[in-house]
Amino acid sequence: MAEAEAHGIVIVGGGICGLATALALHRKGIPSLVLEKSRSLRADGAGIGVHANGWRALEQLGVAAELRETAQLITVYHDVWQQGDKTSREKVPVRMELRCLNRKDLIEALAKDIPAGAIRFGCRVAAVAADPGGGHGAVLTMADGTAMKAKVKLACNRWSYIQYHIYIYPLPEIELFQVLIGCEGTYSAVARYLGLSPVRTIPRPVLRGFTWYPHGHSFDTEFLRLRVGGFFIGRLTITDNLVHFFVTMPKQPTADVIKDLKRVRDHALKDLQDVECPGEIIEIVRGSDPESLNLVTEFWYRPPWEVVLGSFQRGAVTVAGDAMHAMGPFIGQGGSAGLEDAVVLARSLARAAVDDSDNAREKKVVGEAIGEYVRERRPRLALLSLESFVMGALLVRSPSPVTKLVCVAVLILLGSKSLRHANYDCGRL
Ligand SMILES: Cc1cc2nc3c(=O)[nH]c(=O)nc-3n(C[C@H](O)[C@H](O)[C@H](O)COP(=O)(O)OP(=O)(O)OC[C@H]3O[C@@H](n4cnc5c(N)ncnc54)[C@H](O)[C@@H]3O)c2cc1C
Structure with a gap:
């Protein structure tokens, strides 16, 4: 029987966040596969403002x-x-x-160091669902009817860690993956699989x-x-x-x-x-x-309370970028927040991989690494989403005087005028 192709990490969506995540993983020596529905790199939207926090993330990505x-x-x-x-x-x-930045320059800079063949264009993920065969992972169905399946097996070792193993699935036509990251923007099938509500x-x-x-x-x-x-x-x-x-x-x-x-x-x-x-x-x-x-x-946008409470992980499946925290353009941070996600996620996954090979006692499995990523990102994203939400309320919703007062007070507390959010450092890759 022919062997099915097995991928460690599959990223859905080759926009700013998906490409940044693939590049960050590549810089850490971890291969991934990006599935992008467009036939070539998408760079619509003309310009994108990038603040200091975004530049720090771009520095870590080497671009x-x-x-x-x-x-x-x-x-x-x-x-x-x-x-x-x-x-x-x-x-x-x-x-x-x-x-x-010209978005085209940003997208091209992120894509150019990703190894050839690691971006699969013209590949639209139509649905993500739990494995009907009773497995523990997700199944991706592409618009052309082909499928890709998480092959995970639960096993407890003597430290009672859950380990994930890729192994060859007996159906040769189904490709396999270990980790799935939804970076396909606002209408994310991966986010739906995680139980997140549709964006507003x-x-x-x-x-x-x-x-x-x-x-x-x-x-x-x-x-x-x-x-x-x-x-x-x-x-x-x-x-x-x-x-x-x-x-x-x-x-x-x-x-x-x-x-x-x-x-x-x-x-x-x-x-x-x-x-x-x-x-x-x-x-x-x-x-x-x-x-x-x-x-x-x-x-x-995803309202701030959903960012605070939403489920961003299901086993080895997670989301990043707008799929996780769409926030409208009100504070010009959606793209930069996606770059930060990429750095933090790759750093967490790399720790899991390193520990896995070096020291069994300190082993961190993939699920734990993703949990670490979600825990690190949630407070940061909650504050950004709140600030953007409040700014949006002031700019487009014509609030009552009382609501306006509350909004202004929240923005003062968040340090909006001094752009405190832009002074964030997501740390080293
Ligand atoms: C008017 C406006 C102005 C903005 N200005 C700024 C700004 O100045 N600064 C800033 O930081 N942010 C800004 N943003 C926000 C920023 O554009 C987004 O946060 C950012 O583009 C999100 O990147 P992403 O990679 O998460 O998602 P996206 O850019 O949406 O990329 C998603 C990718 O996934 C692909 N895809 C979608 N569905 C599928 C599927 N089913 N299967 C496979 N592939 C799929 C898409 O083709 C796309 O390539 C602005 C947004 C708007 C609307």
Whole structure:
């Protein structure tokens, strides 16, 4: 009988978090297989702001230096609020590292050192379920009908540890894995398998894109945040020639407009003119590269109480990135939190592997290593989710004065103004 292929670690989803996890594991000498539904690396979404905590994680992954070459430092937050004839402005220096990366650069930097063949493209996981055969693990069913199965066997040794063993499953067509990590974003089949609720959504259209200035732009190295007539607009410089912008619109474009991003841009431009948005911003949007345009119609988030109480582990199955803690864009930390997850998870799994081979008495099995990862990440993610949730409530939900007061108090306690969350260090890989 032909032998089934056995994988140690399978990662579902090759976005920022899935690739970072595969790279982190690779740096620790642990092979993995990434299953990505797209036919090639996905890098939509134009730019992504990365704060100091994200850069620390990228340093551990060994890609920070090359990425710093692609994006300049953002030195100032520039908040502008235009209400009728009145415009208020505030400039605050950015005290910790903040750069806006082209997502494509980030994805490519994470992917390039992952060994060839370790990312399987065009592979969509359709379902994850408990093994109907009564095993102790999960079965992945792909959209093409093929399956992959955890082959785990429970055994107690004299220290009563539970050990997992990969062994050759007698059905040759089914591939095997030992550990399953769901990094497939907000609609995660792995998260469902763990018993997590679906993520919540807030309908809110955001158009994002890049504008290229062949002869250089004249903008300061700032994160401009402009509120005007129900719009929330952001502009971040990436290089002397490249600018990232986002336009959060007060109402959804119609279904036929949404199908064509150039029409969405025209629609946004018309509405921006109607609310007397500064011409400088209108020109950035008008001059954007059509290929770079990206539209998100809703924000996804997992409420903070679910992050505190949710089950992030079932045996050797866990989640990371948005699959674990989708938090919307309100504090710009979703991507960086996913990078932190990758470092912590690989570190925990590597400890288990090292102990396994070196010293039986100190052995930590995979399930324990994942438990360690979940325990380390939960408090950090709970605070980030809370901060993002409260910020979102202030920005998009028009809260009552009392709720507003509570929100402001929570943000003060969390050190939101000084970006305490960005000063986090997830530690060494
Ligand atoms: C408007 C907006 C602005 C944001 N700005 C920032 C910011 O400035 N800074 C920041 O840090 N974060 C930001 N975020 C959040 C950030 O984009 C996400 O947190 C981050 O992309 C999550 O990465 P991920 O790898 O967990 O998931 P994803 O990026 O969603 O990647 C999931 C991957 O899994 C694949 N996949 C999905 N389903 C399957 C399946 N069934 N089988 C196989 N593959 C599958 C997808 O194709 C994709 O490649 C923003 C989000 C939004 C919406």
